[in-house]
Every structure is written in C-alpha cells, then in structure tokens.
Amino acid sequence: MSAVDVILAIPAISALILALLPSYKLAARLNVLSSGLTLGASIAPFFDRPPTTALLLIDDFNIYLVALTAFVGFTTSLFSARYVLHEVAIGRLVPRFLRFYHAMYQGFMLTMLLALTANNLGVMWVAIEGATLTTVLMVGLYRTHEAIEAAWKYFILCGVGIALALFGTTLMYLAAQPVMGEGLPAMTWSELLPRVGDFSPAILNLAFVFLLVGYGTKVGLAPLHAWLPDAHAEGPTPISAVLSGLLLNVALYVVLRFKMLLAGNPLAVAPGPLMVTMGLASLLLASVMLYRRRDIKRFFAYSSIEHMGIITFAFGMGGALANFAGLLHMTMHSLTKSAIFFAVGHISQVKGTQRIADIRGLTTSQPLLGWALVVGVLAIAGLPPFGVFMSEFLVLTTTFARQPVLALLLLLGLLIGFGALIWRLQGLAFGPGEGGEKASSVALLPLFVHFAMVLAAGLYLPGPLVLWFQNVARLLG
Amino acid sequence: MPSFINPAYDTAHLLDTAVLMLSFALLYQRRLFAVLTIYAWQALFLAAAAAWQASAQGAPHLYITAGIALVFKAIVIPLALHRIIVSLEIHRNIETALGVGATLAVGVALVALSILLVLPVTTASGALTRESLAAALSVVLLGLLMMITRRNAVSQVVGFMSLENGLILAAVGVKGMPLVVELSIAFSVMVAFIIFGIFFFHIRERFDTLDVHDIERFRGERR
Numbered sequence: 234m235s236a237v238d239v240i241l242a243i244p245a246i247s248a249l250i251l252a253l254l255p256s257y258k259l260a261a262r263l264n265v266l267s268s269g270l271t272l273g274a275s276i277a278p279f280f281d282r283p284p285t286t287a288l289l290l291i292d293d294f295n296i297y298l299v300a301l302t303a304f305v306g307f308t309t310s311l312f313s314a315r316y317v318l319h320e321v322a323i324g325r326l327v328p329r330f331l332r333f334y335h336a337m338y339q340g341f342m343l344t345m346l347l348a349l350t351a352n353n354l355g356v357m358w359v360a361i362e363g364a365t366l367t368t369v370l371m372v373g374l375y376r377t378h379e380a381i382e383a384a385w386k387y388f389i390l391c392g393v394g395i396a397l398a399l400f401g402t403t404l405m406y407l408a409a410q411p412v413m414g415e416g417l418p419a420m421t422w423s424e425l426l427p428r429v430g431d432f433s434p435a436i437l438n439l440a441f442v443f444l445l446v447g448y449g450t451k452v453g454l455a456p457l458h459a460w461l462p463d464a465h466a467e468g469p470t471p472i473s474a475v476l477s478g479l480l481l482n483v484a485l486y487v488v489l490r491f492k493m494l495l496a497g498n499p500l501a502v503a504p505g506p507l508m509v510t511m512g513l514a515s516l517l518l519a520s521v522m523l524y525r526r527r528d529i530k531r532f533f534a535y536s537s538i539e540h541m542g543i544i545t546f547a548f549g550m551g552g553a554l555a556n557f558a559g560l561l562h563m564t565m566h567s568l569t570k571s572a573i574f575f576a577v578g579h580i581s582q583v584k585g586t587q588r589i590a591d592i593r594g595l596t597t598s599q600p601l602l603g604w605a606l607v608v609g610v611l612a613i614a615g616l617p618p619f620g621v622f623m624s625e626f627l628v629l630t631t632t633f634a635r636q637p638v639l640a641l642l643l644l645l646g647l648l649i650g651f652g653a654l655i656w657r658l659q660g661l662a663f664g665p666g667e668g669g670e671k672a673s674s675v676a677l678l679p680l681f682v683h684f685a686m687v688l689a690a691g692l693y694l695p696g697p698l699v700l701w702f703q704n705v706a707r708l709l710g
Numbered sequence: 711m712p713s714f715i716n717p718a719y720d721t722a723h724l725l726d727t728a729v730l731m732l733s734f735a736l737l738y739q740r741r742l743f744a745v746l747t748i749y750a751w752q753a754l755f756l757a758a759a760a761a762w763q764a765s766a767q768g769a770p771h772l773y774i775t776a777g778i779a780l781v782f783k784a785i786v787i788p789l790a791l792h793r794i795i796v797s798l799e800i801h802r803n804i805e806t807a808l809g810v811g812a813t814l815a816v817g818v819a820l821v822a823l824s825i826l827l828v829l830p831v832t833t834a835s836g837a838l839t840r841e842s843l844a845a846a847l848s849v850v851l852l853g854l855l856m857m858i859t860r861r862n863a864v865s866q867v868v869g870f871m872s873l874e875n876g877l878i879l880a881a882v883g884v885k886g887m888p889l890v891v892e893l894s895i896a897f898s899v900m901v902a903f904i905i906f907g908i909f910f911f912h913i914r915e916r917f918d919t920l921d922v923h924d925i926e927r928f929r930g931e932r933r
Contacts, residue, residue: 415886435831
C-alpha cells in the first residue's frame with residue numbers, strides 16, 4: 234500500500250464512519266482528527282515518492298498541491314467544528330443534517346485529493362464530478378429559498394460543465410487511440426504526455442475547447458462563473474472556505490494538466506491566448522462587480538473570481554516566470570481566502586447577518602475578529618508585505634516585459650478590485666462600533682496560522698519551495 | 711459506399727439516429743408525462759446502441775452500460791419522476807421560453823454545427839466513429855437547448871439526462887474506450903442522488919411547485 238492509497242483511504246473510511254455516527258459533537262471532533270491524519274499522510278510523499286501507477290500519480294506538480302489541500306482541509310475542519318456548534322445552538326442547523334454534513338465534508342476531501350492524484354483522465358473526471366455531487370447538497374444545507382436557488386443553479390451549471398468536460402475527455406481518447414491503441418494507456422496522463430506529439434492536432438484542439446469550457450466552469454472563469462457567488466454565499470461558511478481555497482484550485486489544476494498535453498503537440502492550437510482572455514475577462518468583470526455587492530460572503534466570492542482570473546492569466550502567459558507567479562498566487566490565494574472566510578463566518582455569526590451595511594466598526598466592537606479581517610483584506614488586496622503582493626507583482630512585471638497592453642489591462646483590473654476592497658473595508662472595520670452579541674467561541678488559531686504563512690511567504694520564500702516552484706514552472710512550459 | 715455493404719454500420723447508424731430523433735421530440739413535446747415517455751424511449755434506444763456496439767466491437771463490458779441504460783434510465787427514473795409529478799400535481803402544460811418552431815430551427819442549426827465541427831477534424835478515425843460522434847454531440851447540444859428553453863425543474867432534469875445520453879452514446883461509439891462503465895455509473899449516481907435525494911424534497915417543502923421560475927424570483931442577493 235503506497236502513501237497515495239493511505240491519503241485517499243483516510244477520508245474515504247472517515248466518510249463512511251461519519252455517515253453512521255449519530256452524535257454531531259463527536260462527529261465534528263472525528264472530522265478534525267481524520268483531516269489531521271490526512272495532512273500527516275500527505276507529507277509522506279515528500280520523503281518517499283510513491284510509484285506511478287495506471288490510475289494514480291504523484292509528480293513534482295501535484296505533490297505540493299496535495300499537501301496544501303490537506304492542510305487547508307485540516308484548518309477548515311478546525312474552524313468548522315466551532316462554526317457548526319454555534320449554528321446548532323442558534324437553531325439554523327439540526328443535528329440530523331450535521332451527520333450528513335460531516336460525511337460529505339470527508340467525501341469532498343476524498344474527491345479533491347483523488348482529482349489531484351489521478352493519473353487517468355476518466356478517474357480525474359469522476360473525482361471532479363464527485364466534488365460537484367458532495368458540494369451541491371452542502372450548499373443547499375440551510376434550505377432557505379436562497380440556498381435552494383443557489384444549489385439548483387450550481388447543479389445545473391456545473392452539471393453541464395462536467396458533461397462538456399466528459400465529452401472533451403472522450404475526444405482526448407479519440408485523439409490518443411490511433412497512436413496508443415485501445416485500453417487504459419490511451420487515457421493515462423503520464424503515458425499520453427511523451428507521445429502527444431503524434432496525435433491529431435485537430436481533435437486535440439476540439440477536445441481542449443470542451444475541457445476548458447467544462448472544467449473552466451468549475452474554476453469560476455467568466456462568463457461561466459454565475460454559480461460561484463451564490464454557492465459561496467448561501468452555503469455554510471466552512472464550505473465557502475473549501476470551495477474558494479480548494480475546489481477552484483483543483484479545477485484549475487486539471488485544466489493545467491490538459492494544457493501540458495496540448496503544449497506537447499506543436500501543431501495544436503496554443504492554449505495560452507484562450508486562457509489569457511478568459512482570465513482577463515474574469516478579473517475585469519469581477520473587480521467591477523465587487524462594488525455592487527451587499528452580502529459579505531458574496532463580496533469575497535467575487536474576489537475569488539478575480540483572483541482565479543489572475544492565476545489563469547498568469548498560466549496563460551506561460552514561461553518560467555509567469556508560471557512561477559501563477560503557482561505562488563494559487564497557494565497564497567488559497568491560504569488567504571480561506572482565512573478570510575473563517576473570519577467572515579465568525580463575524581456573520583456574531584452579528585447575525587451577512588449584509589455589509591449592517592456590519593460596522595468591527596475593530597472596536599470585536600477587536601480580534603475586526604483586525605483579522607483588516608489583515609486578510611489588506612493581504613488579498615495585494616499590499617506588501619504579504620505573499621499575494623509578491624505573486625501579483627511578478628505577474629505584472631513579467632507581463633509588462635512581454636505584452637505591455639495586456640499588462641495595462643491587468644493593472645486596471647487589479648486597481649479597480651483594490652479600490653473596492655479598501656472602500657468596503659473602511660465601512661466594515663472602522664468607525665463607531667455597533668456591539669453585536671459576544672462571540673461564544675471563535676477558532677482564531679487556523680486564521681492566524683494562515684496569515685502567518687502568507688506573511689512569511691511575502692517576506693522570505695524558503696529555498697526548497699522556490700526550487701519546487703521553478704521546477705514545476707518549467708514543467709508547465 | 712460502405713453504408714450499403716456493412717450491416718453493422720447500418721444498424722449502429724439507425725440506433726444513433728433514433729436517439730437523435732427522440733432528442734428532437736423532447737424539444738417540442740410540452741406535456742410532462744409525454745416528455746418522460748419520450749425520455750424512456752431514448753434511453754431504450756441508447757441501451758440498444760450500447761448493446762450493439764458491445765457485440766460489434768467485441769467489448770462485453772459495454773453490455774453493463776446497456777443494462778444500466780435499460781433498467782435505470784428507461785424504467786426506474788421515468789417511473790420515479792412520474793410519481794413525483796403525480797404527487798406534486800404539476801402535470802399541466804410546460805411553459806417554454808421559445809416557441810416550438812424557433813426551438814426546432816435552433817435544434818437543426820445545432821445538429822448542422824456539430825456535423826461541421828466533428829467531421830472535418832476526425833478524418834483519421836473510422837467512418838462509423840465519426841458519424842456516431844457527430845450524432846452524439848448533436849444529442850448533447852439538444853439536451854443543453856432543452857435545459858435552456860424549459861422553466862420547469864423536472865423538464866430541466868430530463869434535459870440534463872438526455873444530454874447525458876449523448877455523452878454515453880459518444881463514449882460507447884469510440885472504439886475500445888476504457889472506463890465507460892465506470893463513467894456511466896458515476897453519472898447515474900449523480901442523477902439518482904439529485905432526483906431521489908434531498909433535492910426535490912427541499913423544493914417541494916419550500917415551494918409546493920417545481921417551477922424554476924418561482925425559485926428565480928429570489929435573486930439571491932439579500933436586501
């Protein structure tokens with residue numbers, strides 16, 4: 234049994250146990266425990282790289298993302314344990330649903346890790362489809378009008394998205410089959426990569442369009458982003474944190490795997506310009522939309538679209554430096570945004586509302602939470618000395634050197650988004666505080682750990698990490 | 711002309727075309743019960759197409775795909791949806807966003823589009839695969855069109871399932887594709903989860919109707 238099997242087995246077994254466990258308090262603890270075990274197991278491949286099999290693969294690209302995913306999954310489970318206790322106390326959730334919620338949480342972690350480690354294109358697709366399945370029902374967990382509408386929209390849009398992705402996967406097999414013959418190797422990523430140069434470029438192009446549109450829906454790229462704000466705003470906040478911090482990353486990771494295949498065939502269309510266009514469109518659209526948001530979770534959901542746009546843009550530009558920046562930004566955004574959602578989750582519990590207009594002067598009424606939000610928003614807005622600044626700066630400078638016009642558009646989008654974040658932050662955090670109810674219990678530890686990591690990355694990136702980023706950046710082409 | 715020489719080729723085409731024709735029937739049919747009946751027929755022809763490919767390609771695992779389509783899609787799901795419709799008393803006519811004529815015209819255009827898209831790029835593949843794939847893409851796009859033009863949650867789900875039929879048709883038509891069975895099971899699980907699980911429960915509890923139009927009144931933004 235290799236390390237990957239263990240990483241996948243822990244959430245799978247936990248999901249089954251949690252589905253049968255009646256006590257929600259025990260379930261919340263077990264959820265933390267099993268996420269912690271998964272995190273522990275995800276470190277193992279760094280020391281002893283598991284062999285590549287026909288179905289599973291650990292390489293330089295995903296080894297780090299697996300650890301990041303397990304880490305954010307663990308910290309979110311800590312936050313979730315406090316969060317759901319409060320929700321039960323105020324009667325928004327009933328214990329009966331929590332059993333389901335915890336089982337689905339582990340199921341979601343399983344699908345995320347499976348999508349990252351899958352070597353087979355079909356398994357990859359099944360994992361992303363499973364992620365849709367587990368999160369749709371969690372988004373609708375509160376069963377309000379808004380939650381049901383959000384879940385329905387999410388199901389319809391992402392259902393169509395993954396359907397198109399399956400068609401793309403079929404086309405990819407069709408392209409591979411004349412060269413590779415029938416059977417599993419023709420759908421195995423690591424087998425396809427060295428021989429992709431012999432595939433029919435026309436079919437590859439068609440396949441990539443379907444795959445980009447299909448999986449791009451899950452990344453939340455404009456104009457396919459409509460499900461994202463609703464799903465973030467109406468579900469429980471821990472789910473918003475893992476949707477933004479993990480799912481978007483993993484979906485983008487899948488797109489990048491296919492981009493690597495396309496890059497291996499010189500006659501196929503260059504995937505870069507397509508991704509640059511979608512990335513820029515997402516960035517500009519989302520940063521403008523930020524100004525009109527009245528719901529705090531919806532506000533940060535749009536900020537996620539903005540940042541996924543930046544990351545997609547960076548990978549679309551390609552080249553060692555832009556890819557490096559994209560990878561760094563992926564990590565930084567994942568850590569920062571999930572931490573912001575931890576803060577927002579507690580804030581909306583303390584204040585009893587998600588309306589931005591009803592949340593004022595947090596730094597005076599709730600100093601710890603208020604300042605945590607200030608730090609988070611400044612970090613995500615891209616101010617130094619946080620890691621997000623570094624990655625955005627890198628994307629911008631490398632773009633200026635190669636495509637000044639695109640760089641201007643990128644800068645415009647960044648500034649518009651920056652303005653919206655700072656403008657909203659003033660109202661939320663400063664001014665006269667309106668006392669909300671006291672926070673019964675706030676899990677601040679995960680928040681501070683995330684912020685400390687983002688700050689540390691902004692000040693100093695450890696050598697091995699830089700080396701890893703550079704290696705993968707070369708791999709991505 | 712291979713189509714007059716090879717009976718395997720003819721039969722596969724016949725079944726593909728039947729699935730495609732039923733997609734068109736779904737587009738113009740306005741009564742919910744009739745929509746379910748047509749869907750069941752489509753699943754039946756899909757099962758036949760999969761079984762035919764299983765014997766033509768000598769790929770026995772495709773019989774499982776055919777079996778799933780036959781039992782699950784052609785019988786279980788339509789019966790379950792039938793019960794939901796009866797118990798919710800929503801068997802009235804469906805409002806469509808576009809008229810029948812316009813919808814069919816768009817449908818024909820989509821079929822033309824998929825032929826233009828698929829045939830030129832797959833010149834290296836066998837003729838059977840190419841034409842099956844064009845038919846399958848048409849079914850996918852028509853399912854998408856049905857989801858867009860319908861306002862009712864049940865018919866949107868039927869649109870989604872007919873889209874899925876197109877995907878399975880594509881996967882069984884491509885020679886020797888691995889994991890087809892697993893993929894079709896994954897899809898069926900999703901559909902089953904959505905239908906029988908919590909979803910309609912929620913919607914029914916909250917709205918007493920399955921008209922998506924009613925859900926869309928709530929724009930989501932809290933005021």
